[in-house]
Amino acid sequence: MAPALSRLQALLQDIEHSVLFLRDALRVEPDGAELQQRVAAELGLPFHSTIEFAQEAARLRNAADELIQLVTPPRHLVFEAAGSFYTTIALHTAMQSDIATFIAAQGGAGVSIRDFAQEADIDGEYFERLVRHLTTYGIFIETSPGVFANSAQSMTMANKPEFCAHLDIVMREGTMVAPHWPRFLEQRALGRQSGSPLLPSPFSLVSNGVPFYEWLHSASAGVRRGDTFNLAMRGMSVTEGLAFLPADYPFAELRSDTLIVDVGGGVGSVPSLVLPHAPHLRFLVQDVGPVISQALVLAAPGTRMRRWIVEGRVKFQVQDCFRSQPPETDGAIFLLKNMLHNYADEQAERLLHVIRAANPAKLLLIDRVLFPATAASVSSTAPSGVVTSQRATTIYDLIMGGLHGARVRTLAEWTSLLVRTHFKLENVWQLRASTGQYVLEAAIV
Incomplete structure (x- = not known):
């Protein structure tokens, strides 16, 4: 009983500290002038109006989750998971x-x-x-x-087609893959024993080896499934609280007319978020042909995106991310949002080598960071000293593994990947309302 009592008292102290901090913070009426306060109000996230609030809210959830585990019969928790x-x-x-x-x-x-x-x-x-x-x-x-x-x-699902599309991709494709995990694990083990090629992912058993993105735009995926995916990626921007991005990373401090190459940038969600607050920047959004075609359709006359295109602030370009970058990108800032978690290390290295050859001014990776650390070592491994709940992060890790044979990387794995491709991790910014996303800033070496 003594260990349980000791842990209970410690958790209650942590919870009380966080609750009192957040209570006192909420009593201060925000002036609404700062970007982060406006975004928090628009998204209905009062506990994320400052990065300090968000970190304390993360501490509170972590303590509350541990309290639930402490007081609930273990078999009940396992049954609920089952x-x-x-x-x-x-x-x-x-x-x-x-x-x-x-x-x-x-x-x-x-x-x-x-x-x-x-x-x-x-x-x-x-x-x-x-x-x-x-x-x-x-x-x-x-x-x-x-x-x-x-x-x-x-x-969050009422009149929200983009968020619902995001949920649909997670649930529908996840359900397709789920029954194949046991067979996948067995065949991977057999492949290692025999020295034969390894299956890349459980999804390869569903698609007969066709990679996910190729399958997505094929007849096998069903009518307009690729369009649903593109809609889902816009929904993910909302899920991840990316509206805070201009507040959480100092885009406004970049020099005037800086070119940012948004690799795999979809229909332009990043410039849509950043340019209203940093109109001195330029974006080159690159993706595959079908995605760029949809982006140009969405940039209809009268939209902000069309105005930015006319002003030369945004340009869309069909580009294979594994092929050499065009000369106009030399010396630009390269940005990859939720890109590298789609690829195993070998492919991720190929992609980063292509970018390194373009002599980038810096590299910005907006992606998740997985923290497998114990609670006692969290403060020494997390850049901010606070780790958000790892539940969504580990779900994404399984999604990436299940569909792409890829992964969500730890901070050490990100650092190693960058070193192997002649980059050096210099700064890390936490995205306050995300499911474990950070902005990793790297320079060439």
Whole structure:
């Protein structure tokens, strides 16, 4: 009993400290003038209006999670983990039905799930049970038996096609891959024993060896699945709180007319976030042909993106990231957002060698950092001294492994990868409202 009591007291002290800090901070009325305060208000994230608030909120969640583990019977926690795929089923079903948008359209009042199900031509009894399970995660609120209202969590899916597309990619492709993990592990082990080529990922068993991005734009993926993925990447920007990016990294301090090459930049989410606050910069957004075509369609007359294109602040370019960069990029800042976690080390090294050959002024990697450290050593390994919950980060690690044969890297692995490609890690900035993302700034050596 003594170890449990000692740990309980320590956790309660940590929780009390964080709660009092956040309470006192929230009592100070923000003036709304600073970028970070405006973004926090727009996203409804009061505990992220400063980096200090966000770090204290992370400490509070870590302590609360550990407290739950301490006081819950271990078998119960394991059982809940075993049944977590039912949560995915429930969430995917609720999202596809668009029940959150329907509830929001009623003015926020509770809605009878069975009445909704009747209109949607789905079985009300089982749908109600699925939604009820989601309430245990704070997704929806059962205001009276069978009547459900939106919570802050379920409201993230109401009239939010980009975020829902992000969730859909995670759940649908993840469900496709899930049954193949045991066979994948066995075949990888056999391959190592025999010296034969190793399977790159569980997804290769689904696609007959076709890489994920190639499959995504093929007939096998289904109609417009590639478009759904592009929509999902814009949704990921919201999930990761990237609206804080101009506040969390000093883009405004870069010299006038600096060119930033956004490798694999999709439809231009980074310049859309940065240019309103650093209009003196220029962006060259590179990606594959279908993505660039969609980006140009989205940059319709009257949009900010079209204006930036006309002003020469943004240019879209079809570019294979593994081929030599065009001369215009020589000496530019290169930025890779959520790119390298798609690739195993060999491919990641090839990509970075291509960038190194362009003589970049600096390299900015916006990506996740995995911290497998014990709680006692967290402060010595995390750049800020605070590590956010690793649950989402490890989920992304499995997504990258399952679909691409890639990984989310630790800080030591990032440092080693950069050294092997003749870069040196110089600075690390935490993205305060992300699922473990940081801006890693490196220079050539």
